[in-house]
Structure formats: structure tokens, C-alpha cells
Amino acid sequence: MAEELNPTNNFKNNLECAEALDAIDGLRTYRDKFFIPQHNGSDAVYFTGNSLGLQPKTTQHYIQQELNDWAKFGVEGHFLAKNAWLPYHEFLTDKMAKIVGAFPKETVMMNQLTVNLHLLMVSFYRPTKQRYKILCEAKAFPSDQYALQSQIKFHGFTIEEALIEISPRENEYSIRHEDIYSAIEKNKDSLALIMIGGVNYFTGQVFDMKKITEAGHKAGATVGFDLAHGAGNLELHLHDWNVDFAAWCSYKYLNSGPGSVAGAFIHEKHLSNTDLPLFAGWWGHEKESRFLMDKTFIPMKTAERWQLSNAPVFSMAACRASLDIFDEVGMADLNKKAKLLSAYLEFVVEEVSKQKNNCLQIITPSENRGCQISIVANGYGKNLYSKLIEHGVIADWREPNVIRCAPVPLYNSFKDIYRFGEILNTLL
């Protein structure tokens, strides 16, 4: 059965095929570990795990534990809680490091994503008169654009002179890697930093982080990635790829709840350099002597050096609940299922489109994608999105006419995809 169904050319846009694919899915029981939003008494088709991942049923128990210990111990919970709060962030490190392909010492959960991008740029964007440019993808997520622009201005440069944005070519949606490499080569004497989203939030295009890092280093630049749409979605090897730094949030594919704590990666090779400039806080101070409250900052020798404040325990508790699930499954199996889900979604969308004057166009490159498929609905406006919601499909809409769908391997099924196709078919 698996042999028959796995090759994409055996896909069929019918309930029988979807159910057969679900039946051979080794991860199908994980759906029961999540709360699925309801629509008219049954499960909605939830395709926005790339925006806010669903809640694991265990999350409330992880948070309740900390509420109980707070009630029981007050401040003493820092030491006496079942999971002591003082080192609480450490409980997340190993599992998070595994997900992004890093050593634990290179990984820390702290703050939120945009904050981490800034903190890391303080250390890794050190422009000089000769070398001051930042290269990024055009139409990056707005928060990233604002962060890059404000860093440039903070250092006394203008956006016009210092920001290089790589766009797709005319009438194309994906950015060609060759255009990234040629821009790096062209600016090799003035390039300070490459900062790209590992997965573009709009098109779902995945970039070749290994090769971009190599090219950046060859040009003498540092290389960082925003992995908001990468962490928990792709198999990452940040250490082996020699990436200088990265940051990500945990509320998208990592299911840690709205606004939950973010992650950061700093490559091992930078950790021994204790002269690296940074904005410091007490949680980055060597932990053995932190509470001597001395005025001299003694930097930790791990990514924890970039921490400013003590750990937000409740959001970290939610994050732990999710990381424990990821740890049980592993990115390799998740990735295998993700590939099959997105291939099936692509197939179903194309089948529907064929019957509707080919009005649907997938703009996510099939050779470079994770869970997300972005679909242009030619001739349809936002009304289509509202109708989808009315029919129990939670996808999202990006102006002018893009529907983003992310079937995620932990809780989405092949049947979700079939239902999406059916609903789309009746609406178009």
C-alpha cells in the first residue's frame, strides 16, 4: 500500500486516497495530542500552524505545575519548584538545539524574535566605513525590515547606501539563488552582513542556507538567518552549515502559544571570543558568581551570554510541553510526512484548478519548500478567504491575492487536504 501511494503519481483527489494515506501515516496518532479548533461541531481544517501552532493538550499541565509551585513556595520556587525557576531556561536547551541542528551551548531560549535579532546584530553587524552593507531578501517580514533599517540608521548609514534587497525577477515569485550569489560577489568589498529568512514567510521558498553561508563567508561577511518559518518545519544543521547566528520564534511551527519565548543560535566559533561586543544583562553573567552582584560583567561561555533577564517561566513551560513532543518524534520523521503532505496539497490544488480555468497558481517552489504552500487565486479577492473561513478552513490571506496553507505533520491529516480541495471546489 505504502509503495503504491507514496509516489506522487498515484495520488488521487478523493476521500478514499486521503484516508488510505492517513492509514499508513506513522504519525497520525499525534493529532490527538492537540486541541483542534472546531467549526460547526467538527474539526476545522487548520492550515495556519505557520502562524500560530496549535495547543498541545499537555501544555496546561506544564503551566499548572509552575502555578502550583508559585502558590506553594513563593520566591523559594526559584530553588524548590519541581523544575527550579532559576535555571529554568536550561530545561529547554537540549531539545531545542536538536531541532535546529546545534550544540546545546550554541542555543538559548530567551526574549522574543525581533528582540533577539537586534541583540544578535549588536554583536554581528559591526559596520565599518568600508564594510557596512546588509544583504537581505526583498519583501522580508516587516519586523525584519524594520530591524535591519533601524540597525543601519543606528550606525549612521542610510538605507539607500547600506541595504541590498534581492528580488525575484520580473514575473517570477521565487528568488533565484544565482541572483543572491551574484549580489554577494558584486558587493564583496562592502558587505558586512547577510540576514535572510531561511523560509520566506510569503512564498514559502526555502533558501539554501549552507551555500549562502559559504558564499557570505567567502566575501568576508557574517551570515545570520531568521528561522521563524524554519524552526520546527525544516531539518536544520546550523552548526554544520557554519551559520554565524540565527533567531526564531516558538509560537509558529513550535506550538508554544501566542507570543511565547524565542530562540537564538550563536555558532561555537564565536563563543570563545569574550571581547565580542554585546548588550549585557545579569542573566548573561557567569552563573556561578551571578549572585555575588559584582559590578564587573563576566560573560558566560555559551549562547546564554546574550540573555538579559531571568526566565519567563510560564511561556517556557508551554514551550517545554511542545519541545517534548518534538523530541519524541524527531525532525526526520516530521520532515518525511511534511514532504508528502505538501505534495498531496499541491496535487489537490492542481486538480481543482484544472476544473476552474486554471485559476489557481502555486507560487511556492516544489523543490525548495517546507510545509507551506502559497496559492495565488487569480480573479478572486479577499472574499474567497472569508468564504473559506465560513466553511471551516482556517488558512490565511496575504494581499493582494495569496492564500497561505501550511499542513503541518504533527496534527494535519491527508483528509484535511482533501476537505480543503472539496471546499475550494465549491467556492470557486
Ligand SMILES: *Cc1c(COP(=O)(O)O)cnc(C)c1O
Ligand atoms: C513571525 C515572524 C516575526 C515575528 O516577530 P516577533 O518578534 O515574534 O513578533 C518576525 N520575522 C519573521 C520572518 C516572522 O515570520
